[in-house]
Amino acid sequence: MAEVSVRAGERVPELHKLVTQEVISLWAGVSGDFNPLHTDAEFAAKTRFGGTIAHGHLALAWLCELLLRWRGASWLSGGELLGVRFVAPIRPGGEYRVTGVVSEVDEHRAVISLEVCGESGQCVSGEAIVPMRQTRSRKETE
Amino acid sequence: MTEAPELTYADLPEGRQFPQMAYEITPELVASYVAATGDDNPAYTDDAKARSVGLTGRIAPPGLAGIWGRQAYLQGRRMPPGGILVGQDMAFMRPVRVGSVLMVQAEVLRRWERNGRRFVTLRSTARTADGERCGVVRITAIWPK
Numbered sequence: 001m002a003e004v005s006v007r008a009g010e011r012v013p014e015l016h017k018l019v020t021q022e023v024i025s026l027w028a029g030v031s032g033d034f035n036p037l038h039t040d041a042e043f044a045a046k047t048r049f050g051g052t053i054a055h056g057h058l059a060l061a062w063l064c065e066l067l068l069r070w071r072g073a074s075w076l077s078g079g080e081l082l083g084v085r086f087v088a089p090i091r092p093g094g095e096y097r098v099t100g101v102v103s104e105v106d107e108h109r110a111v112i113s114l115e116v117c118g119e120s121g122q123c124v125s126g127e128a129i130v131p132m133r134q135t136r137s138r139k140e141t142e
Numbered sequence: 143m144t145e146a147p148e149l150t151y152a153d154l155p156e157g158r159q160f161p162q163m164a165y166e167i168t169p170e171l172v173a174s175y176v177a178a179t180g181d182d183n184p185a186y187t188d189d190a191k192a193r194s195v196g197l198t199g200r201i202a203p204p205g206l207a208g209i210w211g212r213q214a215y216l217q218g219r220r221m222p223p224g225g226i227l228v229g230q231d232m233a234f235m236r237p238v239r240v241g242s243v244l245m246v247q248a249e250v251l252r253r254w255e256r257n258g259r260r261f262v263t264l265r266s267t268a269r270t271a272d273g274e275r276c277g278v279v280r281i282t283a284i285w286p287k
Contacts, residue, residue, distance in 0.1 A: 017180060026178035030171070031209045035221070056227045057212070058179065061205025064232075065181040068204060073185065073197055073237050076204060081232040 006110050006132070012070045012100030017062055019054055021092040027058045053089035059116050059124045060084060062098045067112070067128055070100070075130060084114075084126035094118045100128065108132055149219040151253070151260045151285045160217060160248040165210040165268070167202040167242050175203050186240070200240040204277075207232050207268070211279030214248035214266040224286035228261075231280040238276050244268040251280070260285045 021041070028034050033055055036043040044052040060081070067075050090096060096118045104111040109132050116124035172186050181203060184191040189199045208230070238244065248266040255261070262285045268277045 023178060023180075026174070030174045030178050032213065035223075037223075056230070057205075057208030060208045060230060060232070061175075061179045061181065061203070064203065064205040064207075065179065065183070068183060068185075072195060073201060076201070076234045076237040079234050081230070084230045084232075086227055086229075 006102050006105055006130075008102050008105050010102040012066060012102075012112060014100075015062060015066055015069075015098040017096045017098060019058075019090055019092050019094055019096060021052060024052060024054050024058070024092055027055050027061075031055060031057060033057075049089055051091065053091055056086045056124075059086070059090060059096075059098075062096075062116060063114055063124075063126065063128070066098050066100055066114070067130065071130055078129075078131035080129040081114075082127045082129060084124065086124055088118075088121065088123045090116070090118065090123050096123065103127075105132070146218055146220040148222045148287075149216060150222060150287055151262065153219075154250045154253055154262050154264075154285065156250050156253055158250040160215050162245050162247045163210075163214050163217060165213065165244045165246050167206065167238060167240050167244065169200075169240055171206070172200075172203065172240055175206060179203070179205060181205070197237060198239070202238040202240055202242065204232075204234055207234070207277050207279050210244060210246045210268055210277075211248075211266040211281065214246040215250075215264050221283070222285070222287045226284040227281060228284055229282040231278075233278045234276070235278075236270075236274065236276050238268075238270065242270055244270065244276065253285075260287075 028039050098116050100112045100114050103113045110130040112128040114126045192200050246268045251265050252263040263282045265280045270276050
């Protein structure tokens with residue numbers, strides 16, 4: 001099965017995520033991570049964050065969603081997330097954009113620059129490797 | 143409810159391998175994941191739609207890797223308060239079917255101190271029932287004590 005080719009500079013269709021305390025609590029339930037920094041407003045208010053924040057892994061799940069929607073399940077056969085950094089907290093009450101831009105591409109793989117950004121700027125950065133096996137141009141596949 | 147004991151820096155010597163952990167991808171787990179993330183990709187929940195895109199059936203959301211990757215080293219313990227996740231990598235080798243039971247094993251790759259902070263890098267590797275690797279997660283965290 002041939003894949004549609006990608007080009008450097010191409011933007012991955014972005015996601016928009018509204019984060020509420022309910023979303024954070026639901027993730028706590030799925031992950032089993034009930035650290036009070038995420039779930040207890042009174043506790044979190046006394047920390048340096050000044051309130052609850054989302055789990056970093058919730059943002060990782062968004063990055064996975066972005067790439068799976070864009071490339072399909074082929075991303076799960078050799079795809080990678082690399083160097084994901086948690087730059088700033090993701091807080092309840094905010095809307096976040098999950099974006100990707102193709103920064104490099106060759107016949108074997110594409111490198112995607114990833115970000116999660118809120119109103120006050122970047123919260124998460126990283127890269128994805130997308131395998132480009134079987135990639136052919138449209139002309140070659142006709 | 144008794145709080146889980148902490149997993150401390152002293153518990154994490156380089157090379158330590160944790161016992162293998164079973165992680166079952168149940169439909170209920172997937173439904174909870176979809177509710178939390180808003181990721182309603184039908185490939186997770188609808189066999190017919192999954193087959194229509196070349197899969198053999200429903201697949202596990204890849205974002206679950208962050209969860210099994212973490213549980214594989216905590217195993218009933220908890221990170222001490224003040225721990226900070228500073229970096230993470232994930233690699234996927236093959237899709238995983240809903241209903242699968244993954245066998246996940248974590249190990250301590252490296253630990254070091256810098257500027258008074260303690261850092262730990264752990265790697266968790268998941269295998270399907272046939273023993274084939276399906277995912278690898280690597281995390282680096284500041285370990286507070």
